[in-house]
Amino acid sequence: QVQLVESGGGVVQPGRSLRLSCVASGFTFSNDGMHWVRQAPGKGLEWVAVIWHDGSKKYSTNSVKGRFTISRDNSKNTLYLQVNSLRVEDTAVYYCARYWGSGYMNVWGRGTAVTVSS
C-alpha cells in the first residue's frame, strides 16, 4: 500500500541543524511532487515546502526561506528537508505528503517531531 515514513526528528538547540527524511513506498515516487507540512504543538497545519517530481522546482514558505532546503533522491524513494539555523518557533511535527491533482495532499506520513530548545 502507499506509505510515507518520516524520520530524523529530535531535540536540538537553537541554531543547530537536522535533516529530516521521508521514505516512500507503494507508488512510483519519481512521478509525484512532494510536500512538507508542519504542525506546532496544539496548533494548526502550516505548509512548509514543495518539490516537483524531478526536483526541477522547489518552493518554500517565507518563514523558512534561506534556512530550510527541500530535496529528493528518486533512486532511493526518499524526500529530504534540511533544516538549518533552527529557532524555537520551528518546534513542530513535520509531515511529508504526496502532491496530487492540482496540489492537494492525498497521502501523509505519520510525522517526525522536532523540538528546538536550549
Added chain:
Amino acid sequence: EIVMTQSPGTLSVSPGERATLSCRASQSVSSNLAWYQQKPGQAPRLLIYDASTRATGIPARFSGSGSGTEFTLTISDLQSEDFAVYYCQQYSNWWTFGQGTKVEIK
C-alpha cells in the same frame, strides 16, 4: 497570501446529527479547496478535494460544496469516529490552511 478562515472554532454535535463547517478564503480560490480530518496523535487524512469530490474510501456522509471564497463541509449522521478536527486548505495560490474546526461530542 490567501488567508483561510474557518468557523466555528468548535462545534458540539450529538451522534446521528448533522455538522456544517464553514471555510472562507480571503480571495477567490476557484474550486481549489480540500478538506482534511485529523484525530489526536494522527496525521491528517484527505476527505474532499476540488471543493466537492470525495477522496478514495471516504464515506458518502461527508460532502463538500462551494466555490470562489465560500465553502462548506457537511457531515451527515455523525458517527463516533467523526469527532475530530477538520481543516480546509486552498491550493490555488501556494498552499494555506484554515485554523481548524473541532467537532466534539455534545
